Amino acid sequence: MSEDLPPLDLARPEIGPEEERLVLEVLRSGRLSLGPMLERFENDFAEWLGVDDAVAVSSGTAALHLGVRAFGWGPGDEVVLSPFTFVASANCLLYEGVKPVFADIDPASLNLDPEAASAAVTSATTGLLPIDIFGQPSDMPAFEQIATDRGIGILEDSCQALGAVDSEGQKVGSRGNVATFAFYANKQMTTGEGGMIVPADPAMAEVLRSERNQGRAIDMDWLDHDRLGFNYRMSDVTAAIGVAQVARLDELLAGRARVAEMYMKRLSGVAGIELPAADVPPARRSWFVFPVRLPEGADRDGVIRSLGERGIPAKAYLPSIHLFPHLAALGYREGQFPVAESVAARSLALPFHAGLSEGDIDRVASALADALAAG
Ligand SMILES: Cc1ncc(COP(=O)(O)O)c(C=O)c1O
Structure with missing residues (x-):
């Protein structure tokens, strides 16, 4: 059966005059990267989420990768996660030689089942990676209990869930765990491509800002690097879209x-x-x-x-x-x-x-x- 109606879009970003105005402002400023718009986006985002700090990066995958590194997870370590997710949730572990250990999901939330996760923990397990799939908040109190009991870390993949509120009434990503978000064009808010990582503390934030910028500390000069890093920077042009989107999130x-x-x-x-x-x-x-x-x-x-x-x-x-x-x-x-x-x-x-x-x-x-x- 055919209909004479225009096709629908599967997804569509909402971009308005303020996004255009701020992008133009950056283009005309001459500061296209590592400029004030990046800092403004990080501050506005952190304020909206209710956290002390947030570090913007080039994608959600980059945020996850830096999160894995922030815990120091590496070869010999196992991290438990759900297989019902986007592939980046597991790839970020493989980048660092960590073994993704899958456990089944809860049939209602479609998120990692805490009981299955607990059963998958072994002596090699160093972390849990709960994913808020389809924007549904994970059972964080249960995962935090497992993490405390077993002495392991939690990296939250909230790339699909900006704005979700958990069972204790807290915005996803604001519980003090390391949490990640993504801003691809189909997300709740977009920067075209982009990501954000919420650090656990100021020391971690400093390392994240260095690692996203080729291992250059904030007070170091060009071509001075004191650790392994990546080019995971978000440009100020991209951050400008983010500032406008957070304002109407x-x-x-x-x-x-x-x-x-x-x-x-x-x-x-x-x-x-x-x-x-x-x-x-x-x-x-x-x-x-x-x-x-x-x-x-x-x-x-x-x-x-x-x-x-x-x-x-x-x-x-x-x-x-x-x-x-x-x-x-x-x-x-x-x-x-x-x-x-x-x-x-x-x-x-x-x-x-x-x-x-x-x-x-x-x-x-x-x-x-x-x-x-x-x-
Ligand atoms: C659950 C999940 N994790 C990670 C990512 C990676 O984000 P990005 O595409 O920005 O790298 C996505 C992207 O859709 C995602 O859905």
């Missing part, structure tokens, strides 16, 4: 929550669809994507094709990463994480951004219902 989050609410209402009438878990206050998801789960045995590729024919992009999202060749090579195989594998086989991300209207949501829901009925 509450509004950006509210816009996404409004669209998610429309989806929840409209799709609750579509038989066979499993919706994202409802919030249990004070916890609150931050809407990154809108993922649904199709019934067991449904032809997901057929559904994606059928939606596509009606101008509705949808993605099989996410795969369980333990089956990717470079991770399977560590000994992982199909059947090891049944919950993650079942969810991965059935989950589908629908078009999601704050610009979707009630009519758009209705169009997606009708097309999805038709596709499922036909399959």
Whole structure:
């Protein structure tokens, strides 16, 4: 069935006049890198999150990599995480020779199951890496208890969850653990590409700022380096977009929550669809994507094709990463994480951004219902 409607976007950034104005301000200032806009973005972000400091970097992956290094994790160490995530959550460990140890997810939150995580801890475990998948806050009190009991660290991958609030009413990333965020164009707020790491203390912040800048301490001259570093800098042009986005982050989050609410209402009438878990206050998801789960045995590729024919992009999202060749090579195989594998086989991300209207949501829901009925 074809419709004479323009295709919908799967995701869309919200860029306005203030983003344009601040980018122009940087371009005209002549300070395109390591200038005042970078510092302003870090300060504004830290203030919004309610933390003392935040270090901006070139991507969420760079933030995770520097986080792994900040703990000193390396060869011989194991870190426990969920396989139901974006591949960067595990790659950041591989960069430093750390073994990613996967444990299964909770079927409601789709995040690492604390009991499974605890069971996966061995004498080689030096950390936990909880991921707030799809913007759903992890069970941080449980992970903090495990970390305290076992004397290990926590690196939070909150790259999908800026603005989420956890079960104790705290913004994700503000509990004093090392936490990371990402600003790719489909995220709650974007800088095009970019990331942020929340350090545990000022000493860690100093090392992070040095390592993102080729190992050059803040008080050192050009071409003077006293440790191994990387070029993980965020430019001031990029930071300018970030400053404008943080200033209206509450509004950006509210816009996404409004669209998610429309989806929840409209799709609750579509038989066979499993919706994202409802919030249990004070916890609150931050809407990154809108993922649904199709019934067991449904032809997901057929559904994606059928939606596509009606101008509705949808993605099989996410795969369980333990089956990717470079991770399977560590000994992982199909059947090891049944919950993650079942969810991965059935989950589908629908078009999601704050610009979707009630009519758009209705169009997606009708097309999805038709596709499922036909399959
Ligand atoms: C859970 C998770 N971790 C890490 C990243 C990496 O962020 P980036 O793409 O900015 O490197 C992403 C990006 O989508 C992510 O979803």
